[in-house]
Amino acid sequence: MSEQSERREYPRTEVKWSVTLITPEAQIDGEIENFTPKGLFVSCAEVPPSEGVLRLVIKIPGRPTMNVAGKVIWTTIIDNTESGARLGVGLQLTEISKSDLQALQEAMNEYHLDEEG
16 A cells, blocks of 8 residues: 555545636636545646635536635646647645535545445
8 A cells, every 4th residue: 555545534536527727817627537525636738826726616417516725736747649738636625615525525425336336
């Protein structure tokens, strides 16, 4: 077991959800590839600013849109082709309502039940 996974309070849940990262300069569309109730891994074509807090609009199928805040913890290049780079962004959630946190935990439980079933 890696040191990173040992430090995780929650297991990562693999998903494909749309997300928009809102910065003072732009809106960056991306896709949440996995999440925990404390953070997200997002793939996108543009690098969000690494300083400050971003607003995130999360679109979970079958649920109301979530508006949360987060900060960039790390970035990486996932894929680099002639058509452009696909970037990975690790985000820590810094502001989330109790109802949105509960919805994330419920979605996490549903996805893990589907994996077991």
